[in-house]
Amino acid sequence: MSTRILLTGGAGFIGSNFVRFVLRERPDCSIINLDSLTYSGNPESLSDLDGEPRYRFVHGNILDLELTTELIKECDVVVHMAAESHVDRSIIDARPFIESNVLGTQTLLDALRRADPDNTKRFVHVSTDEVFGDLPLDQLEVKFTEATPFAPSSPYSASKAGSDMIVRAYCHTFGINACTTNCSNNFGPYQFPEKVIPLFVTNLIEGKKVPLYGDGKNVRDWLHVEDHCEALLAVLEKGAAGETYCIGGNNERSNLELTHSILAAMGKDESSIEYVTDRLGHDRRYAIDATKIKRDLGWEPTRSAWPGALENTIKWYVENETWWHRVKSGEYLSYYEKQYGGR
Ligand code: NAD
Ligand code: TDX
Numbered sequence: 001m002s003t004r005i006l007l008t009g010g011a012g013f014i015g016s017n018f019v020r021f022v023l024r025e026r027p028d029c030s031i032i033n034l035d036s037l038t039y040s041g042n043p044e045s046l047s048d049l050d051g052e053p054r055y056r057f058v059h060g061n062i063l064d065l066e067l068t069t070e071l072i073k074e075c076d077v078v079v080h081m082a083a084e085s086h087v088d089r090s091i092i093d094a095r096p097f098i099e100s101n102v103l104g105t106q107t108l109l110d111a112l113r114r115a116d117p118d119n120t121k122r123f124v125h126v127s128t129d130e131v132f133g134d135l136p137l138d139q140l141e142v143k144f145t146e147a148t149p150f151a152p153s154s155p156y157s158a159s160k161a162g163s164d165m166i167v168r169a170y171c172h173t174f175g176i177n178a179c180t181t182n183c184s185n186n187f188g189p190y191q192f193p194e195k196v197i198p199l200f201v202t203n204l205i206e207g208k209k210v211p212l213y214g215d216g217k218n219v220r221d222w223l224h225v226e227d228h229c230e231a232l233l234a235v236l237e238k239g240a241a242g243e244t245y246c247i248g249g250n251n252e253r254s255n256l257e258l259t260h261s262i263l264a265a266m267g268k269d270e271s272s273i274e275y276v277t278d279r280l281g282h283d284r285r286y287a288i289d290a291t292k293i294k295r296d297l298g299w300e301p302t303r304s305a306w307p308g309a310l311e312n313t314i315k316w317y318v319e320n321e322t323w324w325h326r327v328k329s330g331e332y333l334s335y336y337e338k339q340y341g342g343r
């Protein structure tokens with residue numbers, strides 16, 4: 001039987017990769033992509049799907065209860081990833097994060113209840129490992145699991161933790177058929193060049209320096225976006241209602257190590273690094289223990305191994321300059337610069 005997916009936020013980085021991944025891997029699936037096209041939503045990321053009968057784009061906001069109710073009625077399942085996603089922006093202005101991530105998720109859940117009073121439709125809530133706060137640099141054996149208490153430290157992660165709590169509450173109170181995922185840092189094609197990997201790669205192509213925050217010792221656990229998409233599909237199809245799944249790459253790198261790998265792959269040296277004022281409240285280390293999703297759903301990453309996966313991603317940005325040139329307006333850089341200086 002064919003499955004009709006309502007995807008929110010599908011014009012963004014992970015969403016556009018998810019659309020392509022699902023259409024390729026599941027010939028019986030069709031997708032409606034609901035996206036309000038904020039600064040990070042880019043229909044050009046899906047322009048190769050023009051005319052594809054299994055794909056439809058709807059320009060709209062998850063805060064629109066009537067629209068989302070009608071769209072959910074048309075679909076069998078919902079994958080919710082629409083959100084404000086950049087930590088630095090949330091430090092400058094938290095309000096859009098509360099609106100889209102908290103109120104938007106609550107509105108979507110109310111739409112789900114109206115459209116599906118019998119709780120038959122699976123709802124996958126796509127969240128982040130940042131809800132758990134951060135880990136120390138000197139205890140590498142400690143990682144986030146599904147049992148780690150929430151301790152968000154940025155306005156972004158607080159808004160995502162709020163959305164996760166609302167999903168949990170709707171599962172408990174109303175019995176909705178939802179799963180939540182908490183994933184580590186993604187990398188791959190079509191990522192908005194405000195995030196560290198595409199920002200650094202595109203800066204180097206443009207002959208600029210790369211702004212490394214603080215001492216560069218902060219650690220992130222890097223996962224290729226297609227591994228994330230595959231994990232989301234596993235949760236959609238096989239996850240247990242009410243459960244949470246942590247998703248990670250088992251691929252921890254300090255920002256300094258990441259930067260050196262990018263410099264080496266692009267034939268640059270240390271002189272391209274500019275150490276700048278640290279991000280306010282900068283989380284030290286993220287690391288995921290993905291035992292549960294491997295044990296229960298049989299998923300583990302297969303596309304994230306370094307240096308190959310990083311080099312392929314760099315190559316994509318080198319070969320797709322037209323895509324990132326248009327979106328890299330410079331507005332966000334000067335904005336951050338005005339607030340904090342140092343870039
Ligand atoms: P992104 O910023 O690239 O894309 C977000 C998309 O959501 C954009 O297309 C935007 O237009 C849309 N959107 C925002 N607010 C909306 C609203 N109110 N109504 C409709 N559409 C709206 O973000 P991303 O990196 O693709 O992240 C997608 C999701 O995955 C987010 O929920 C994020 O918290 C989560 N996540 C991201 C990462 C990562 O490393 N990028 C890791 C873990 C979890
Ligand atoms: O210019 C920079 N210089 C720098 O040193 C930028 C933009 C970042 N950094 C550092 C900060 C972080 O330690 O690089 C690391 C990664 O930063 P981001 O790419 O902004 O990602 P992060 O803050 O870790 O959050 C990301 O992963 C979790 C996504 O943006 C979130 O949406 C996701 O939930």
